[in-house]
Amino acid sequence: MRKVIAVGALLSALAQVPTHAQDAGNLLSNVDFSFTGYGTAGAVRTSTDSAEFIRGSEASGATQSFAENVDSNLGVQATARFNSWLAVTVQGEWTADRLTGDVPWAYVKLDPMDSLSLKLGRVEMPIFAISDSLDVGYANVWLRPPQEVYALSNIKELNGGEASYSLPVAGTHLTLTGYGGTTTIWTQRYLAINGSDVIGGELKWDTQWVTLRAGYAQTHASGTIPIENIPVGPIPTPLGPTTAYIPVTFQVADTYSFGGVGALVDHDNIIAQAEWVRRRSKNYQDAVNATGWYVLGGYRFGTVAPYVSYASTENLIDAAYSPSAALSQSQNTAAVGVRWDAFKSADIKLQVEHVNPEGGGGVSFAFVNSPLGIVPATPSGSVNVFSVTVDFIF
Amino acid sequence: MKKLLFIIAISQLLLAAGAHADELVVIGNSSAASLTKDQVSDLFLGKSQGMRLIDQPASAPIKAAFYQRVTGHDLSQVKATWSRLVFTGKATPPKELPDSAAVKKAVAADPKAIGYIEKSAVDGSVKVVLDLK
Numbered sequence: 001m002r003k004v005i006a007v008g009a010l011l012s013a014l015a016q017v018p019t020h021a022q023d024a025g026n027l028l029s030n031v032d033f034s035f036t037g038y039g040t041a042g043a044v045r046t047s048t049d050s051a052e053f054i055r056g057s058e059a060s061g062a063t064q065s066f067a068e069n070v071d072s073n074l075g076v077q078a079t080a081r082f083n084s085w086l087a088v089t090v091q092g093e094w095t096a097d098r099l100t101g102d103v104p105w106a107y108v109k110l111d112p113m114d115s116l117s118l119k120l121g122r123v124e125m126p127i128f129a130i131s132d133s134l135d136v137g138y139a140n141v142w143l144r145p146p147q148e149v150y151a152l153s154n155i156k157e158l159n160g161g162e163a164s165y166s167l168p169v170a171g172t173h174l175t176l177t178g179y180g181g182t183t184t185i186w187t188q189r190y191l192a193i194n195g196s197d198v199i200g201g202e203l204k205w206d207t208q209w210v211t212l213r214a215g216y217a218q219t220h221a222s223g224t225i226p227i228e229n230i231p232v233g234p235i236p237t238p239l240g241p242t243t244a245y246i247p248v249t250f251q252v253a254d255t256y257s258f259g260g261v262g263a264l265v266d267h268d269n270i271i272a273q274a275e276w277v278r279r280r281s282k283n284y285q286d287a288v289n290a291t292g293w294y295v296l297g298g299y300r301f302g303t304v305a306p307y308v309s310y311a312s313t314e315n316l317i318d319a320a321y322s323p324s325a326a327l328s329q330s331q332n333t334a335a336v337g338v339r340w341d342a343f344k345s346a347d348i349k350l351q352v353e354h355v356n357p358e359g360g361g362g363v364s365f366a367f368v369n370s371p372l373g374i375v376p377a378t379p380s381g382s383v384n385v386f387s388v389t390v391d392f393i394f
Numbered sequence: 395m396k397k398l399l400f401i402i403a404i405s406q407l408l409l410a411a412g413a414h415a416d417e418l419v420v421i422g423n424s425s426a427a428s429l430t431k432d433q434v435s436d437l438f439l440g441k442s443q444g445m446r447l448i449d450q451p452a453s454a455p456i457k458a459a460f461y462q463r464v465t466g467h468d469l470s471q472v473k474a475t476w477s478r479l480v481f482t483g484k485a486t487p488p489k490e491l492p493d494s495a496a497v498k499k500a501v502a503a504d505p506k507a508i509g510y511i512e513k514s515a516v517d518g519s520v521k522v523v524l525d526l527k
Contacts, residue, residue: 036480077481084506089483109483114444119483132482139478166442171432173441206441208432268466303470341470344452393477 032081040137042071042389051365051377053355053385055144056097056151057186061366062385069096071144071389073135077105085111093135099156099186100135119162126177126202127153129213129262129275137391141271143337143351144387146294146311151363152279152328153258155183155195155219173206185221185256187327193223193252209267218257224249227325228372245371255282271298271307279327287326290315303341310334313363324361324375331355331362337387346392353385417513418460420524421498423505429523435465437508439475440485447488448497448509456494460510463526 044062046053054061055070062070073095081087091105107121124132128150133139160181167174183195200217227250234241260277273296281288291314298307312332337351355364361376368377420434429437436442438461450457452469461472479485491497494511501507502519516522 038477038481075481079483081486087483087486091481105483107483111443124482130478132484133478136477136481139474139481168442173436208435300471302468345473347470393473 030083034079034081035076036394037074037076038136038138038391038393039074040071040389040391042387043068044070044385044387046386047384048379051379051383053364053383054366055147057099058096059098059366071137071387072096075135095135099154101157104135104157115166117164122157122159123162123179124156125158125179125183125200125217126215127155127217127258128215128260128277129211129264129273136393137349137389138347138393141298141305141307141339142296142309143349143389146296146309146333146335147364148311148313148331148333149275149277149292149294152277152290152292152313154185154187154256154327155217155258158183158198160198175204175206177202177204183219185219187225191225193221193225195219195221195256209265211264212262214261216257216259218255221252221254221256223252225252226250226373228322228375231371243371247373254284256280256288269300271300271305272296286317286321290328304338306336306338308336328363329360329376330358331364332358333364345394346390349389349391351387354382355385356382418456418463418510418526419513419516419522420508420510420526421501421516421520422508422523423501424519424521425505426508426521426523431464431524431526434524438488439465439467439472440479443485444506446504446507448500448507449488449490450494450497450510451490451492454493456510456512460526
């Protein structure tokens, strides 16, 4: 019955179209289409060939020879704004980082009030102080986000809904965001498992020159991942004794959570940023639990903005536990860099880093294939990294 | 001492720039209420929504002067700020129109529009919501 009424309503609406043809034309001509894009072209080289330096969850990266894939990306965005409260946005991105899908954003945005906005579809979760514009190099002062914090998250994109409410408080803005849906969890072996029942939120306070925020997200994790192969042998063969490796898979069932606090300061020419994050698992604490933090300070001399940063992450592995099964390992990085707004819609950035994986695999190095499966690469000692990028928007 | 000289040189440059720029006003529709500098800054940096922002082209000297006076940011900073908002769908960027006459016309036609022009270009079709002396 309801269906019949709906069809009837639709038919009568259609029947009215010819008489309101001009209105329909106006409606279409009032749609505001916009096409924009961003990109980064970069090259990175390091002081070692013993491990490949990566960003996020890339599978390969830089060694003593330059690699272009580490920071390079390209994004295009189309937005159709129908009126003051309805818009549709779709964004496509090309990047080597598998945590970012081909379509990081595709949503319908509703603004029923000036202070309330709803997004339905695919959005990036506000997990960090700078999470939504993380891939837009031009939007940020740093060349690359500190991996000790930003590479810790195994989740990024949400399929679901997000509601954001902004409240003016004495000349400042308080924004409350809540979201829910499903996601994809990228494990350390570059395999995706399901993230269901995602719930998360962010509380953000913006003044003229400072932003303070706290966020939290959790999801149910399920799926099958391979773990270290079991060596068997030596087995006698016609070619002599050899070792066989038996692949082992593991059924994951967990509650994964990621939380953090951050502060961003942009006052006169002073730039300062600091964040602290915490990754937690209910069932696999030795493999998952980790904390990370960084501080960054910079100063703008006109179009040139030099900056320094220090970042550190620590995971909480029990001595009896195999570190190679952990999602990430401890690492710290000291970096110095500069952003130069050399062109109208493009900047040039240089960054030099001293990455110390503290004897383990750290968070900035690609896993490698071995007889035991895909295992962390362990660089021999600290690694110096030199990076150059050009960020642009169009 | 070098630092002091540097500061003096910079402040003289700024003073010179200020003296040459036309007097600026922020304009709204004739029904619009007055705004404070902070409110205008929040709007043009995407921190608050609800108005339709009308901008001048980057080639117009008035644009850099407006953002410098209202937000304290130069144009590359403003551009970086907006790139953050645009690529996350948080706010709709200001609509760029070719000159002050076009800005005035757009603001006069839309009760939710806000823009900025030279004080000398103001007429009865729009209301000055903030005078940037």
